[in-house]
Amino acid sequence: MSSPPRAGYTLPVFACAAAIAALRWLRQPQSIVSVSIDLLEPAETVEIDIEQVAGLKPGAALAITRSDPGDNLDLTRHTPLWALVEWGNTNQAEAIVLQGGEGLGRQADGQLALYAYAKRLLLENLNCWLEAGEKIQVTLILPEGRALAKRTSNEAFGVVEGLSLLGTTGISQPLSAPGQLEAFRKDLRQKAAWFDCLVFCVGENGLDLVRQLGVEPSRLVKTANWLGPLLVEAGLQGVQSVLLFGYHGKLLKLAGGIFHTHHHVADARLEILTAQCAIAGLPTQHLQMLFSCATAEAGLQYLQQLDATEGKTWVEQVYESIAQTIDDRSQAYIQTHSEQVVSVGTILFDRSRQIITKSQRGNILLEQVLLG
Numbered sequence: 001m002s003s004p005p006r007a008g009y010t011l012p013v014f015a016c017a018a019a020i021a022a023l024r025w026l027r028q029p030q031s032i033v034s035v036s037i038d039l040l041e042p043a044e045t046v047e048i049d050i051e052q053v054a055g056l057k058p059g060a061a062l063a064i065t066r067s068d069p070g071d072n073l074d075l076t077r078h079t080p081l082w083a084l085v086e087w088g089n090t091n092q093a094e095a096i097v098l099q100g101g102e103g104l105g106r107q108a109d110g111q112l113a114l115y116a117y118a119k120r121l122l123l124e125n126l127n128c129w130l131e132a133g134e135k136i137q138v139t140l141i142l143p144e145g146r147a148l149a150k151r152t153s154n155e156a157f158g159v160v161e162g163l164s165l166l167g168t169t170g171i172s173q174p175l176s177a178p179g180q181l182e183a184f185r186k187d188l189r190q191k192a193a194w195f196d197c198l199v200f201c202v203g204e205n206g207l208d209l210v211r212q213l214g215v216e217p218s219r220l221v222k223t224a225n226w227l228g229p230l231l232v233e234a235g236l237q238g239v240q241s242v243l244l245f246g247y248h249g250k251l252l253k254l255a256g257g258i259f260h261t262h263h264h265v266a267d268a269r270l271e272i273l274t275a276q277c278a279i280a281g282l283p284t285q286h287l288q289m290l291f292s293c294a295t296a297e298a299g300l301q302y303l304q305q306l307d308a309t310e311g312k313t314w315v316e317q318v319y320e321s322i323a324q325t326i327d328d329r330s331q332a333y334i335q336t337h338s339e340q341v342v343s344v345g346t347i348l349f350d351r352s353r354q355i356i357t358k359s360q361r362g363n364i365l366l367e368q369v370l371l372g
Contacts, residue, residue: 007070008070009046009070011067011081011118011166012121013039013048013170014066014068014081017049018064018065019140020035021053021063022062022084022085023130023136024129026061032053035048035050036048038125052064056084059086062082063082064082065081066078082101087136095130095136097138098112098114098122098123100114100139101142103142104145105162106159106161107159113164113166114140114165115166117168118167184222184223188234188237191218192234194219197219197242197369199215199220199245200223200227200244200246201245202250202261203247206349207220209245210245215370231330231342234334235334235340235341242342243347244345244362245349247348247350248297248300252272253267253272269295270290272322274299277303279321280317280318280321323346323347323359324360330344330346345358346358347362
């Protein structure tokens, strides 16, 4: 029997470990090979390796860690995280000031892409090493962050110039590891025994948004990128209908027949979007501009600008067609691989978590699940 997929840790954990190592060196120069981190979520203390630590000048030290996301197909694997820790100024209001250096992304409003869990993790762990009255400044640096961010969907969710330190836990679950698929299948089988209609969400954004709409959490199935196998499993388990609820830049792939949606496998989002626009009759000059967009989100924004300036309804026409194509291709995929008929509906949202469109079946299924 193969061993289960190995979990790792999220980026905030490695940033925190580097900051602790630098602070410890600042207090007393020493060789540091690992540090203890209280993950907070979950309530667990772990040891994180330190690659290097050294003083840069009086009152400043730098430490380096490398990320380990476990058995995930994760492009941040082994990426270095640096933390520069300096003694703070006497007029500094807070004991710990967190700053972003090269490679740490920023949100559209200029705020650091340093989210609630990462802040709490850093502040609580660093506070344990500070004595009364001491103040520090911590600058977090991801030297490869800017380049890596171009290969993620960060910009689609409004984060620029680097990677985010996000997550609600310190544990990086191996969602993209093949062994995780069986865990997802087990979850689906349990829920298939309770509900005729299940709601599939790729990730946390979809799960959070659909809960806000009032959908019962117990009928939600997190799929990560395993949409194809789990659609087939739904058919095998006798599920009557599936509502696909997700970010358009991810579910768009299904309209092109790509049912494993991880970017390591395939990525034809702009090709699919451009083809759908061509079918809808978008003029050639606009098709060329659309195809040159950096992301699917940028493509959506281009269509929205066309609608605003020309008084057209390209977004409505194109995305209704995309949602219908996702429904049809998903149903055909299930029937081909399970010999079962499952009704599939689709709801797509944008980076602002605003719903763009609902297919006809998607709207019916949403009403059905809201009624319970």
